[in-house]
Amino acid sequence: MTALRPSVLVPLIAGLALWQGIVTGLDMPAFILPGPVRVGETLWHSRALLADHALVTLAEILLGLGLGAALGWATALGLAWSPAAARVMRPFLVFSQAVPVFALAPIFTLWFGYGLGSKIAMALLIIYFPVTSAFFDALSNTPRAYLDQARVMGASPARILWCIRMPAALPGLLSGLRLAAVYAPIGAIIGEWVGASRGLGYLMLLANGRAKIDLMFAAVIVVALMTVGLHRAVDALARHVEKRWCG
Amino acid sequence: MITNAPALRFDGRVRAGQAVLAGPVTLEAPAGRWTCLLGPSGVGKSTLLQCFAGLTDGLDIEGQVQGPGGRVALMAQSDGLLPWLSLVANVTLGDRLRHRRPDPERAEALLARVGLGDLLRRRPGALSGGQRQRAALARTLYEDSPVVLLDEPFSALDVATRAKMQDLAAAELAGRTVLHVTHDPAEAARLGDHILVMTARGIHTVTGARDPIPRAPDAPDTLAITGQLTRHLLEAA
Numbered sequence: 001m002t003a004l005r006p007s008v009l010v011p012l013i014a015g016l017a018l019w020q021g022i023v024t025g026l027d028m029p030a031f032i033l034p035g036p037v038r039v040g041e042t043l044w045h046s047r048a049l050l051a052d053h054a055l056v057t058l059a060e061i062l063l064g065l066g067l068g069a070a071l072g073w074a075t076a077l078g079l080a081w082s083p084a085a086a087r088v089m090r091p092f093l094v095f096s097q098a099v100p101v102f103a104l105a106p107i108f109t110l111w112f113g114y115g116l117g118s119k120i121a122m123a124l125l126i127i128y129f130p131v132t133s134a135f136f137d138a139l140s141n142t143p144r145a146y147l148d149q150a151r152v153m154g155a156s157p158a159r160i161l162w163c164i165r166m167p168a169a170l171p172g173l174l175s176g177l178r179l180a181a182v183y184a185p186i187g188a189i190i191g192e193w194v195g196a197s198r199g200l201g202y203l204m205l206l207a208n209g210r211a212k213i214d215l216m217f218a219a220v221i222v223v224a225l226m227t228v229g230l231h232r233a234v235d236a237l238a239r240h241v242e243k244r245w246c247g
Numbered sequence: 248m249i250t251n252a253p254a255l256r257f258d259g260r261v262r263a264g265q266a267v268l269a270g271p272v273t274l275e276a277p278a279g280r281w282t283c284l285l286g287p288s289g290v291g292k293s294t295l296l297q298c299f300a301g302l303t304d305g306l307d308i309e310g311q312v313q314g315p316g317g318r319v320a321l322m323a324q325s326d327g328l329l330p331w332l333s334l335v336a337n338v339t340l341g342d343r344l345r346h347r348r349p350d351p352e353r354a355e356a357l358l359a360r361v362g363l364g365d366l367l368r369r370r371p372g373a374l375s376g377g378q379r380q381r382a383a384l385a386r387t388l389y390e391d392s393p394v395v396l397l398d399e400p401f402s403a404l405d406v407a408t409r410a411k412m413q414d415l416a417a418a419e420l421a422g423r424t425v426l427h428v429t430h431d432p433a434e435a436a437r438l439g440d441h442i443l444v445m446t447a448r449g450i451h452t453v454t455g456a457r458d459p460i461p462r463a464p465d466a467p468d469t470l471a472i473t474g475q476l477t478r479h480l481l482e483a484a
Contacts, residue, residue, distance in 0.1 A: 155344035
């Protein structure tokens with residue numbers, strides 16, 4: 001496991017020790033700042049509760065990520081296929097990102113309800129532009145030598161897009177998906193803050209309101225761990241795809 | 248043996264906007280023969296290859312390009328090997344791009360002949376510059392095209408490997424129309440049925456030896472033509 005190398009482990013332990021030192025030294029009350037030991041205990045004791053809400057949030061994130069990535073991927077391909085479409089659509093794409101997505105969360109709750117729908121929509125919207133933009137930029141920058149070679153070999157434009165430009169752009173798509181893996185949980189959590197009855201975002205608000213700060217921290221840690229796991233899964237998936245593309 | 252290899256002919260000049268990239272010039276590469284094209288850098292040799300390869304985006308051609316008609320194989324100066332594919336998959340790329348069934352056995356045989364038989368499953372990133380150039384040569388030979396355009400195809404090779412690859416290319420491409428851009432007079436003297444020197448003033452034909460190619464590097468004729476070409480290029484500079 002690369003995550004457990006000394007270079008990661010040592011500062012982690014040092015950080016936790018510092019945290020516990022501040023809490024113990026300043027005699028912080030647990031409803032202001034609980035120490036890592038207390039948070040660890042809560043993580044363990046409330047594991048069923050946390051897992052229950054985490055599953056809901058995970059479902060929202062995965063669906064939002066999958067749909068957003070697929071839509072972004074398809075949009076980028078469409079734009080790469082048609083330069084005219086790219087000229088028309090580009091300003092709209094930039095504008096869609098200029099809209100403060102968080103401000104839309106209440107409207108999404110109104111439109112898509114208190115359930116999964118509004119959270120998926122938030123996650124989707126928040127990742128759509130980074131994926132589209134990263135992939136489209138990569139598709140537009142295929143090395144000239146690859147394109148020339150393929151044209152001389154008699155490849156159709158569709159074939160060049162599929163077999164040359166797409167795999168050449170996979171690193172770009174991958175960097176977009178990496179960003180998306182980090183953004184999608186933010187979208188889902190915000191969606192849950194605005195209106196939900198389940199999920200880690202809902203649990204955070206609830207715990208905060210009842211001064212169960214240890215539970216809130218525990219929920220934050222679960223979200224962070226989920227995000228890291230997602231990031232790694234995206235990475236592994238992309239490498240797997242890259243090896244087998246158009247082989 | 249290829250029997251339907253067409254002749255190539257270019258007559259005119261090539262511009263990109265205001266800049267003249269090549270010509271005015273008349274170039275002829277006879278059907279089924281090996282033509283070498285020498286000349287100082289920047290005179291437009293690669294541009295003419297591009298015109299024959301149909302890579303004319305952004306170029307204004309004032310004049311005529313005749314041939315190649317059908318499919319062409321181009322070995323450009325940059326090898327264009329795709330970093331995500333193995334060597335075998337790179338060599339058979341053309342077939343996959345044309346929706347045809349690739350022949351990995353033939354690709355492996357060609358890679359073995361260029362001396363890369365132990366590296367079939369490697370990616371290009373793991374190769375040296377000379378190995379990459381030989382992989383690109385194998386890909387060009389795999390294309391099995393009646394017209395073959397070579398742009399400094401042996402420039403990254405050591406002397407012994409270069410001589411071997413020249414022999415291999417001469418054998419594999421016999422009967423095809425080959426237009427071969429090179430900076431090496433000795434290479435042109437070995438391989439050229441016809442040898443052309445391109446300068447700013449136009450194209451000049453240097454009478455080659457009558458021996459069939461590839462000629463021995465130390466044959467008197469080869470050495471004499473090497474010297475003659477070198478002098479010609481010196482005078483043009």
